[in-house]
Amino acid sequence: MTDPIGYKRAKPGTQPDYLYPDYASSRKRAPTQALVMLRHTLTEVTGPIFGEGDVAESDHDLTHQHDGDPVGERIIVTGRVQDENNRPVPNTLIELWQANAAGRYRHARDMHDAPLDANFTGFGRALTNADGQYRFVTIKPGAYPWRNHHNAWRPAHIHFSLFGPAFATRLVTQMYFPGDPLLPFDPIFNSTADTRARNRLISSFDWETTTPEHALGYRFDMVLRGREVTPMEDSK
């Protein structure tokens, strides 16, 4: 086999560094030694593939996983997953998790004094379609306090986990909401130095997705790493 074409490296500042002292948990968990450069091999350009058998159609609707309706503002979150070369990323698994409308996670270690919602788990998953599009129906998560610094509050956010086509394209990220007053004060959001890259994390309110009498729509497009060189057969 000839050497595979690797995936592009992030431009400076467009991804967070491991150590970001304002995010207190990074201080004892970020590596201190320099990373060793890994030239991509077959190991990194391949990766696990998930399909229809891993996802149920109902998994994308977090508002219909229990007997009753969850409390909160119903929203639709939709978007396109593509790579840096502007190609859609089809049939890739998206896993999503979030707090409920009150800002409480259904998790044994979440000690925040806000109510759980018996009708909301906060977990969903879906595959992107052939065009890289995905769609979730959920509840707008609440902000919640954490102990990073005095009076620290996380802005409302939804966690996303994506695989993409290869080990090298793995991405876990968070989606935020436009106009959230907590964003300028959140060290996790602000850990990416480049403003344009950072703002990719903020979804946009979208009339086209908003459905009458039902739910507000938010658009959140995600970009995974692209191949270093565009293969000729695809450059039509």
Place this chain on the structure above:
Amino acid sequence: MNDPDLLTTPSQTVGPFFHIGLDSIAINDLVPGGATDKAIVIAGRVLDGDGQPVIDALVEIWQANERGKYRHPEDTQEKPLQVNFRGYGRIATDANGAFRFRTIKPGRVPGPNGTQQAPHLAINVFMRGLLKHLVTRIYFSDETSNRDDNLLNQVMASRRHTLIAKKTSARDNELEWNIILQGENETVFFDC
């Protein structure tokens, strides 16, 4: 043409509550049916800069089968796939910061410039405090091919041992490999 605005979406931490989203695909046994005689166990702990166990870490594994073939369309080697073997695992650490999984030792896969890589597992590590996941590898202590592995040879000799799973128990098929985030025996992590 490439759109210069298409910056990759920045990574963000999985946070402490990722189990809600990621437990539904929890795979600590990668061994395909019928290959149980070849099963190995790799176990270890994740430790932070104070040497404290990390109880909220997630370890992901990606590996080839025992012949050195990945279940993926870009692996065009003429080697057989193994039935019921995807080569993917995902394990959250427990209250002691420990993880443990069963798998098979992979075969060698191609490396740069016509070389063969020593058998290895590719590892992603996620946790609260990591704004992006860490990438490392597990190699095997009984492999003479480690000497010729292109990537291992890029690692400072004094740190190479952090990438190698070792027999530490009386049980023959059990190997120990730890993830040390900081300090003297800090695991080698890769810019992937």
